[in-house]
Amino acid sequence: MRLGPLTELSPEQAELSARITARRGGTRGPFLVWLRSPQLCEKVEALGAYCRFESALPLRLRELSLLVAARHFDAQYSWNAHIDKAVDAGLERAALERLARGEDPAFEDAEAALLHRFATEVLTEHLVADATFAAGLEAFGEQGLVDLIGALGNFSMLAMLLNTFQVDLQPDRRPPFPDLRGYTRV
Structure with a gap:
């Protein structure tokens, strides 16, 4: 990956990572990038969850x-x-x-x-x-x-x-x- 690993998470990133892990079984792949912009990550994760799990x-x-x-x-x-x-x-x-x-x-x-x-x-x-x-x-x-x-x-x-x-x-x-x-x- 072009970005190094996240070694320390802010409280906002840690809370968001915990929610992602609870819904998706882990914080991996694209979320390791999106966590670098926590507000975007939160919105993208919610949209992605709707598209994958709740769509018509x-x-x-x-x-x-x-x-x-x-x-x-x-x-x-x-x-x-x-x-x-x-x-x-x-x-x-x-x-x-x-x-x-x-x-x-x-x-x-x-x-x-x-x-x-x-x-x-x-x-x-x-x-x-x-x-x-x-x-x-x-x-x-x-x-x-x-x-x-x-x-x-x-x-x-x-x-x-x-x-x-x-x-x-x-x-x-x-x-x-x-x-x-x-x-x-x-």
């Missing part, structure tokens, strides 16, 4: 939105942290492996295919086609679409933080995909 979208689609953003930004830490959760939530591992390779995932699950199309249009085109929007509105409802955009924004911010600060991959995990831009971590 079903769990498998919440996990998929995270993986689509992770793959879009080549955020390997996020991918590694969530691939098994996504499979446990009901997504097809083979489709996710295709997504990791940068291929069309060809989801058999129609909602997963639609979410992937919607999210990909937002992230790559910065707009959503009328037909995709209408299908998303019918499938996910107004709150579901608003929650999806919020999740994509949150997970994109997470990916940018992980990549910018070169947060170390989990010790038991390998890089899930190459960085398509040719960047090599040193």
Whole structure:
């Protein structure tokens, strides 16, 4: 990681770290960076918790939105942290492996295919086609679409933080995909 370890926490950082650990089982990965800005960390953690645990979208689609953003930004830490959760939530591992390779995932699950199309249009085109929007509105409802955009924004911010600060991959995990831009971590 580009930043050294936090050796001493302020009372505000310690209290926040304890809350993160209680909700997420530990203060690790991106939170070791965000703790350096405690007020931002608190707000980002709350938004992330809503997107992951409380959103109007079903769990498998919440996990998929995270993986689509992770793959879009080549955020390997996020991918590694969530691939098994996504499979446990009901997504097809083979489709996710295709997504990791940068291929069309060809989801058999129609909602997963639609979410992937919607999210990909937002992230790559910065707009959503009328037909995709209408299908998303019918499938996910107004709150579901608003929650999806919020999740994509949150997970994109997470990916940018992980990549910018070169947060170390989990010790038991390998890089899930190459960085398509040719960047090599040193």
